[in-house]
Amino acid sequence: xxxxxxxxxxxxxxxxxxxxETAMSSDSRLKAIIRAARGEDTxxxxxxxxxxxxxxxxxxxxxDVAIAGGLIAGVGSGYQARETIDLEGAIVCPGFIDGHxxxxxxxxxxxxxxxxVVPRGTSAVVSDPHEIANVLGLSGIRYMLDASEGxxxxxxxxxxxxxxxxxxxxxxxxxxxxxxxxxxxxPRVLGLAExxxxxxxxxxxxxxxAKLDLARKLGVPIDGxxxxxxxxxxxxxxxxxxxSDHECTRAEEALEKLRAGxxxxxxxxxxxxxxxxxxxxxxxxxxxxxxLVSDDRHPxxxxxxxxLDHSIRLAxxxxxxxxxxxxxxxxxxxxxxxxxxxxxxxPGYRADLVVLDSLRELRVRKVFHSGxxxxxxxxxxxxxxxxxxxxxxxxxxxxDRLDLAVRATGSRLRVIRVIEGQIVTRADEVALPAERxxxxxxxxxxxxxxxxxxxxxxxxxxxxxxxxxxxxxRGAIAGTVAHDSHNLIVVGTNDRDMMAAARAIADMxxxxxxxxxxxxxxxxxxxxxxxxxDRPLEEVRAGMDALIAAARAGLGSPLANPFMTLSFxxxxxxxxxxxxxxxxxxxxxxxxxxxxx
Numbered sequence: 001x002x003x004x005x006x007x008x009x010x011x012x013x014x015x016x017x018x019x020x021e022t023a024m025s026s027d028s029r030l031k032a033i034i035r036a037a038r039g040e041d042t043x044x045x046x047x048x049x050x051x052x053x054x055x056x057x058x059x060x061x062x063x064d065v066a067i068a069g070g071l072i073a074g075v076g077s078g079y080q081a082r083e084t085i086d087l088e089g090a091i092v093c094p095g096f097i098d099g100h101x102x103x104x105x106x107x108x109x110x111x112x113x114x115x116x117v118v119p120r121g122t123s124a125v126v127s128d129p130h131e132i133a134n135v136l137g138l139s140g141i142r143y144m145l146d147a148s149e150g151x152x153x154x155x156x157x158x159x160x161x162x163x164x165x166x167x168x169x170x171x172x173x174x175x176x177x178x179x180x181x182x183x184x185x186x187p188r189v190l191g192l193a194e195x196x197x198x199x200x201x202x203x204x205x206x207x208x209x210a211k212l213d214l215a216r217k218l219g220v221p222i223d224g225x226x227x228x229x230x231x232x233x234x235x236x237x238x239x240x241x242x243x244s245d246h247e248c249t250r251a252e253e254a255l256e257k258l259r260a261g262x263x264x265x266x267x268x269x270x271x272x273x274x275x276x277x278x279x280x281x282x283x284x285x286x287x288x289x290x291x292l293v294s295d296d297r298h299p300x301x302x303x304x305x306x307x308l309d310h311s312i313r314l315a316x317x318x319x320x321x322x323x324x325x326x327x328x329x330x331x332x333x334x335x336x337x338x339x340x341x342x343x344x345x346x347p348g349y350r351a352d353l354v355v356l357d358s359l360r361e362l363r364v365r366k367v368f369h370s371g372x373x374x375x376x377x378x379x380x381x382x383x384x385x386x387x388x389x390x391x392x393x394x395x396x397x398x399x400d401r402l403d404l405a406v407r408a409t410g411s412r413l414r415v416i417r418v419i420e421g422q423i424v425t426r427a428d429e430v431a432l433p434a435e436r437x438x439x440x441x442x443x444x445x446x447x448x449x450x451x452x453x454x455x456x457x458x459x460x461x462x463x464x465x466x467x468x469x470x471x472x473x474r475g476a477i478a479g480t481v482a483h484d485s486h487n488l489i490v491v492g493t494n495d496r497d498m499m500a501a502a503r504a505i506a507d508m509x510x511x512x513x514x515x516x517x518x519x520x521x522x523x524x525x526x527x528x529x530x531x532x533x534d535r536p537l538e539e540v541r542a543g544m545d546a547l548i549a550a551a552r553a554g555l556g557s558p559l560a561n562p563f564m565t566l567s568f569x570x571x572x573x574x575x576x577x578x579x580x581x582x583x584x585x586x587x588x589x590x591x592x593x594x595x596x597x
Contacts, residue, residue: 029069036066036073037347043068043081045371050087050355052345055094055331058323060359065092067351070370074347087355090365093326094344095123095352096308098294099333100194100223100246100265103144103155104131104531105296107481107524107544110148110155111386112537116302118153118382119375120309121364123352125153126337128193128223130160134485135394135456135529137163137173138183143391145188152367152374152382154352156337158193158223159183161211164485165196168572168592169580171485172394172456177210184218190337191221194246196484196573198226199590201237209240216241221337224262227424227574228253234260244336246293247574249274249422254281258289263336265293266328268311270301271564273421275311279318282328291336292328298564299541300548313362322359394530395480395506397453397488401460402502404451404495406439408432410596413439414584415447416569416577418469420559423568427576427586428468432596439466439596441493443473449495452570453488453502454581455480455530465579465595467491467569473556475516476501477547479563480530482570487581489570512563514550522550 035041043066052063052075065072066079073079103113103125117125132140141160148155159180164171183189192215195201200208215222226237227247238260246265248254254264258281266282268275272295282290292311306313308329315325334343342350351371357363367375374382410432417426430447432439441449446468454461476492478501488505492498492515501515504523510530514521524543526533533540544563551562559565572578572585579585583592 032069033071033073033348036068039078039080041068043073043079044083046079046081046084047092047353047355048084048086050090050092053091053093053323053326053359054346055323055327055344056346058321060091060323065345065351065353067368067371070351070372072345072347072349072351075345085366091356091359092345093354093356094330094342094349095354095367095369096121096329097333097339097343098122098125098308098329099291099336100267100293101125101127101295101297102129102131103127104129104529105481106299106302107526107531107533107540108299108537109386109528109532109534110144110151111384112533112540114151114153114384115380115537116299117307118367118369118380119364119378120302120307121354121367122153122307123354123367123369124156124339124342126156126158126190126333128158128160130163130193130484131486131531132529133160133163133173133175134165135172135531136391137175138179140173140391140529141183145186147386151384152369152372152380155188156339157183157186157189158191158221159189160193162194162196162484162573166200166572166590168582168585169485169570170454170456170459170461170487170582176207177214180211181214184214184220191215192223194223194225195242196225198224198229198237198573201240201242202233212240212242225573230256238262246295248278249424251278251280254278258286263289263291265291267293267295268314269294269296270298270561271421271568272296272423275314276318279315279320282320282324287324287327288332290328291332292325296564298561299537299544303537303541309362309364316360316362391528393509395455395488395510396458397455397502397506398458398460399503402453402462402499404449404462404464404498406449406464406595408436408439408596409594413466413596414577414593416450416465416467416579418467418559418565418569420469420565423571423574425569425575425577430466441466443493446471448472448491448493449498450491450569450579451489451498451502452482452579452581453490455488455506461581463579463581463583465584470562470565471557471559472551475514475521475555477512477514477551477555477562477566478502478505479512479567480505480510480526481512481563481567483568484571484573485580486530487570489566491566491569512547514547514555516554521554522546
């Protein structure tokens with residue numbers, strides 16, 4: 001059986017029952033909904049005396065919401081139910097849907113992630129698990145699917161298209177079109193995840209085209225990732241069936257992508273904060289093609305600011321109509337990903353609902369998932385329990401083959417310049433002394449050494465470079481969170497502390513550390529693939545707070561989150577300069593370039 005036929009066969013097997021559908025026959029379910037909608041039968045639950053946000057008409061009006069069998073039976077008046085909740089004038093809107101994120105980037109297990117976002121009104125997420133896939137391949141994606149079963153949060157998955165992201169780095173695994181076909185038979189796998197290797201698309205690389213061809217023939221959504229792509233190259237990229245982008249940083253770029261037929265995902269993450277710059281493109285003509293997404297969020301952000309509720313608030317503060325903002329996290333993502341049973345407060349839709357105090361403060365009072373109350377006043381009330389982590393050790397380093405020394409072979413040094421608040425970098429140059437001695441970090445010029453150590457197969461491969469903008473005055477920080485291949489990345493002011501940080505990471509099986517004078521200042525173990533903790537949300541947040549405090553107060557970095565910034569310095573699909581275990585990458589040329597010349 002061929003790749004396409006096999007995937008179609010798997011899909012046919014799961015079509016009869018939609019997400020969230022009970023064992024009740026479709027015929028019986030329809031009859032029960034019709035009777036409840038007509039008032040012939042008593043509904044299960046009535047949300048009374050509230051105001052409903054209608055994402056179809058843009059209105060907010062007084063109405064009751066009757067719920068039966070986990071679905072909305074009717075919106076109006078005169079309904080009766082076995083249980084009634086008086087909303088006392090509060091506002092009911094659809095549950096929020098994050099159209100693009102990586103759960104692994106929160107460093108939380110799926111269960112703890114749900115604890116963080118469900119009380120904020122999030123009822124569903126569309127996740128690309130390419131972080132764990134780059135470490136463990138299909139088994140990593142299966143882990144994420146298994147660990148997210150039975151949560152009061154629907155976790156949908158896009159099949160990771162770029163494992164590895166490029167040929168210029170060493171991942172722990174690789175996924176072929178055949179592997180993706182197997183994934184696309186799963187009921188919660190919706191389409192092809194962000195095609196980050198846009199140069200591979202433009203240069204017509206066979207395995208890249210095979211994945212696009214698979215998705216096109218199956219007729220599933222294809223997400224994109226094309227920072228700065230414009231002109232004929234953008235036209236060629238979109239012509240392959242890619243229909244979205246979340247990497248826009250300028251309104252002009254976003255508008256060109258809208259004109260090309262793409263959905264624009266307006267991202268507001270921990271490091272990548274693009275909402276304020278992109279919001280001017282949202283108007284009555286474009287709003288239905290725009291989504292608010294989070295992409296990468298850390299626990300402190302989730303706890304202090306929120307999830308999609310924060311993005312809505314921020315959008316409203318910048319002048320966007322509140323109902324339009326809500327539409328961008330409900331109906332828009334639901335239609336984009338063909339989740340036609342959710343995203344609105346209307347008859348026949350899933351009763352994934354959020355009760356708000358007001359459309360300005362957007363404080364979430366209650367959250368319902370399939371008609372069941374799952375969170376109230378900031379706390380998840382669901383009885384779901386976390387799945388056990390069964391992931392093999394993932395840090396394997398050939399220590400005897402590592403050498404951090406950098407020797408000049410030219411008169412000029414290429415340097416990565418960090419831009420705070422963005423994951424793009426600039427390309428700087430530094431003149432080197434005439435004598436060709438070793439190149440060391442220079443704190444006086446904020447010139448720090450950067451190393452990416454292969455940690456999946458103990459090859460001993462190491463990429464060395466230099467970065468400015470991290471601002472460390474002493475010591476080193478390191479982690480196994482290094483997008484997207486997630487090798488061991490370390491930046492420091494001296495080789496001794498860099499090596500101490502790298503060894504500390506390995507000793508705890510993956511995670512994040514801050515080191516000074518050979519002493520461990522703070523650490524956060526991430527034993528699940530070197531990416532996620534097996535501890536509660538509050539402990540992960542406390543560990544992250546301690547790390548950031550150590551990096552800022554102890555080591556002198558001025559960055560709000562030096563670890564998040566560090567994690568993107570190895571991503572060779574985001575311009576301009578990045579470092580992988582194979583060397584320094586000029587992303588615009590899409591090639592490895594000499595460190596000195």
